[in-house]
Amino acid sequence: MTDGIILAYLGAALAIGLAGSGSAIGVGIAGTSGAGIMTEDPSKFGLVLILQAIPGTQGIYGLLAGFLVLTRIGIFAGTPAVLTIKQGLLILNACLPIGIVGFFSAIYQGKASAGAIGLIARRPEEAGKAVVIPAMVETYAVLSLLSSILLLNGIVL
């Protein structure tokens, strides 16, 4: 086992851990407000669930990036690659966009979702618009996932 691989592991851990924590916070924020709405109208469960799920995607993106790293360095195949420290650092860097942006965007998306849940509580007919508002935040998570993937792809092992 080389030192480089430790850094690659750290990268995967940061991508999964940070983005996942962000999603957990975001889903929590949205869920609190959703549960509040449902005390008045339990029939909104379906819609609330969708809105609550939206900030959850960052965690999945993080997992995806981490998974890509682990595949890339051959952990699943059972033959870990021999990485130099430089290569390890490159992999670590590639993981940062989705880790950092995933963390923050999920939290703010959770807040936007909570707002959108408030919107459907009062005007259920505007559900479509309510779903689009948190999706605006998601853009940046998608872009960061994209950069992480492209960065990873560019690393020569």
Add this chain to the structure above:
Amino acid sequence: MAISKISKFHIFAHLSIKESLLSELQRLGCMEITHIEEKVEFHNWKNIEEDIDYNISVKLNNVKFCIDLLSNYDGKKRSGLNSLFASKKIYSYTELIKIAQQSDYENLYLQCKSFDNELNHLKLEENKLITAEQEIQKWQDLELNFNEIEQRKYIKYTLGSVSKNYFNDLLVDLKKQAKTTIIQTIKEEKNKLYLIVITLKENLPEIEPILQGHHFEIYKYSYSFLGTPKQILKTISKQLDMIAKRRSEIERILTKLRLDNQLIYPLYDILYINQEKEDVKKYLKKSEKIIVLKGWVQNKDIPKLRKRLEKNFTAYEIYFTKPKEDEQTPVSLNNQTLVEPFEVITELYSLPDCHEIDPTPILSIFYFIFFGLCLSDVGYGASLALISYFAINKLKLEKGAIKFFKLLFYCGIAGALGGVLVGSWFGDILNYLPPQLSNLKNFLIQKLPLFEPTENPLPLLILSLILGIIHIYTGIILKFLDNVRNGKLYEGLMDQISWLLLLTGLILVLLKGIMPLSIEKFAWTIIIIGILSIILTQGRTKKNILLKIGSGILALYGITGYLSDVLSYSRLFALGLATGIIAQMFNMLATMVNIPYIGFLFTILLLTIGHTFNLLISVLGAFIHDARLQYVEFFSKFYQAGGVPFKPFTLKTRYIKLEDS
């Protein structure tokens, strides 16, 4: 493609056919009835408000009360998702009318009302008993009778509680002051003691200040139960049992009532229909013998309308007029079958203004392609299409829901096609096929796909951006055409064509590596023409010449907007890739299970759960992000929106489904 053509109508009819005419129009369900604004023509016509039957709304409320109460006792829990898929009973209109005439809901209402009152009363009673129980439980080790305590001649019993912190001081002080006082602890709590202080009545004046001084809270028994605390607790729990028994009895009766009175659901609906009919009367005007009503009708429905009226009535006259040029009419979309489901996306944003073009047909093409790229998996696409197909054909759905599932059906097909394009079948599940099928596998994974995003991401990313450019160009061109249509050719040239020139030039310059040199020269020319025309025209509303040029130059900043718009389409690639990789992840996890004999069961279970989960989030993501691209990047270029939906006066039902007549 378009917004349906709409006409205004006026109907004049004899007063005697008012009710039957309204019912007929409601059953026909193709016209919106509106206020009559023409004060001059109808100035001495009266409103017919005095004819409105307000009893219906009372009845409606009562039936609603019964439904709400009884629906709590159907033995099953209903979630939001269930109610979406629950199928409704079908009734014909004549059946409904019969139900309205025959069913006697008054009795049921009185029963429901009295049971509801009783339930509330029981609840109140129960709460009181529970509070008492909690209070008296504290004293349950007291062997004395609460009532007797007050009646002794020489001795005074004082019940109360004190914090443990003060207890020792209290004890010391009491001992000091009065030797005849006895203190007993009845119950000990975490930091509180429940005490009984026994003393001679004559010592009371000395004792009371001491008790108060040590924060002793005197307990006053305030209930009417007799006996020792233990006896009282027994009485209370007996009463609680009785309440519970009575409640379950009532619940049983209500459940039975619900089963016996299934007709209240159609009854509610027919009452609601009648209520709507009464509501429409607000719009009517009448003279001595004639009523008039006004509204909108789609042109395609006019022949049907005429025919039905001719068949059923004689004492009426109907006139149709075209709306005036600047008149705001309600909007209803009317597209051919293939495009129709995509109206859902347009309607989610907002209907087009009545003078605008309906964007749905063009949107549908892009929505289809983009969804395909976002989902891009044959397995998921096919599953989505199959599920939607099942929902459309097997579930009794409302019209709106059917439209939505049709949209999902198309989206599923798009996803499957996208999957073929990138060679994703439930991720990489084909890799796990037995070796005998390797020919098929090679064909599907290596020959058929045009892209291999996991190996070489750039081509698909570039395709996404190119699609984005086409999408944005389409938006700009649509705005230009709209300007031309409204006779604003010059504005179109200045606002849209100048940008198109600049953008095209920039794209060509970026591509200079693969383009012949002559094209580069051409590109720079159109860039300059574009820039100049933007600088010269974009400040044209300003008065000052310097401001004109200044705002023109500032307008060039809009180029960053177009750049970010195009980059936004990279999500097509990223989401597509994410679907495939997450699927791969589940495949790998599932095949890692290594338990002898029953391992394959876990593998199947993991695959099912994993892929269902991925299907749900991928479809949700694709749906939302695709819609966002339409709304934010595409509609912002040309779409005004803000149309008022056409709401025909029709038979609306909530609990049942009406048979098509």
